Amino acid sequence: MTDAEQSAPYAAGSAGPGAPASQSGPRRVRIPHLQQIKDSGGHFAMLTAYDQYTAAIFDEAGIEVLLVGDSAANNVMGHATTLPITLDEMLVFARSVTAGASRALVVCDLPFGSYEVSPAQAVESSIRLLKEGLVHAVKMEGGAHYAPHVRALAAAGIPVMAHVGFTPQSEHALGGYRVQGRGDARRAVLDDAAALAEAGAFCVLMEMVPADVAAEVDAAVAVPTIGIGAGNATTGQVLVWQDMAGLRSGKQPRFVKQFADVRSVLATAARTYADEVRSGAFPGPEHSF
Numbered sequence: 590m591t592d593a594e595q596s597a598p599y600a601a602g603s604a605g606p607g608a609p610a611s612q613s614g615p616r617r618v619r620i621p622h623l624q625q626i627k628d629s630g631g632h633f634a635m636l637t638a639y640d641q642y643t644a645a646i647f648d649e650a651g652i653e654v655l656l657v658g659d660s661a662a663n664n665v666m667g668h669a670t671t672l673p674i675t676l677d678e679m680l681v682f683a684r685s686v687t688a689g690a691s692r693a694l695v696v697c698d699l700p701f702g703s704y705e706v707s708p709a710q711a712v713e714s715s716i717r718l719l720k721e722g723l724v725h726a727v728k729m730e731g732g733a734h735y736a737p738h739v740r741a742l743a744a745a746g747i748p749v750m751a752h753v754g755f756t757p758q759s760e761h762a763l764g765g766y767r768v769q770g771r772g773d774a775r776r777a778v779l780d781d782a783a784a785l786a787e788a789g790a791f792c793v794l795m796e797m798v799p800a801d802v803a804a805e806v807d808a809a810v811a812v813p814t815i816g817i818g819a820g821n822a823t824t825g826q827v828l829v830w831q832d833m834a835g836l837r838s839g840k841q842p843r844f845v846k847q848f849a850d851v852r853s854v855l856a857t858a859a860r861t862y863a864d865e866v867r868s869g870a871f872p873g874p875e876h877s878f
């Protein structure tokens with residue numbers, strides 16, 4: 590295999606070290622591929638996923654990174670915030686996503702309460718996510734204060750994505766969903782990103798920060814950056830899949846673009862199914878034994 594083939598994220602070939610010799614298929618996206626994308630001035634896409642079907646669909650569609658977000662709390666479990674979801678619940682979603690994803694890098698959120706107490710707590714929780722959830726990396730919310738946690742994770746061989754700017758787990762402390770990094774607060778976002786990258790984060794995600802601040806962070810740190818509501822200068826973008834595909838009803842945040850109307854497709858399918866059951870058209874002879 591040539592050097593180019595070895596480093597190309599999408600070339601067909603072995604599933605990676607440790608894969609059975611007979612196993613073939615798309616190569617796994619790995620952290621160095623994301624770094625190559627940044628270094629070559631490109632962009633990559635990340636979507637949340639919480640189950641095997643959406644994971645497989647997004648994986649086959651070429652989404653480079655799947656995020657098992659703690660946003661499963663709102664988007665799957667029906668909670669008002671991300672705070673109630675537990676590590677054990679995240680593990681169920683993580684296993685479901687890793688079962689469906691054969692190519693994407695799978696990153697899982699450390700949920701609220703699973704890392705804040707100490708770097709050791711962050712390492713213990715992350716070990717469970719990699720060992721039981723089979724994910725490839727973890728994501729942790731918070732600023733420079735968490736640099737020791739990132740350092741401990743990196744030392745344990747656990748790749749960690751930092752999440753700065755608006756951090757939903759701190760929504761009560763931050764006074765609700767608010768853009769971070771405006772005016773005097775610009776310095777704090779820049780310092781957080783720099784401290785976490787320096788501590789060993791392989792990527793810095795920025796949520797709801799002004800586009801020019803995100804661009805400055807992307808230029809300042811060597812690692813790839815990901816944005817959600819952070820303009821288009823970041824290396825990657827992420828959206829919650831239900832927002833991206835139009836499953837959720839109601840007002841969307843400004844940073845969301847809806848790329849499909851899956852809610853209407855499902856509603857039409859359900860209505861048509863119910864009509865056919867009521868009229869006796871389904872099941873027809875072709876569906877009967």
Ligand code: KIV
Nearest residue numbers: 637658659660817827
């Ligand atoms: O949990 C999540 O969906 C996230 C994204 C908003 C980045 O953290």
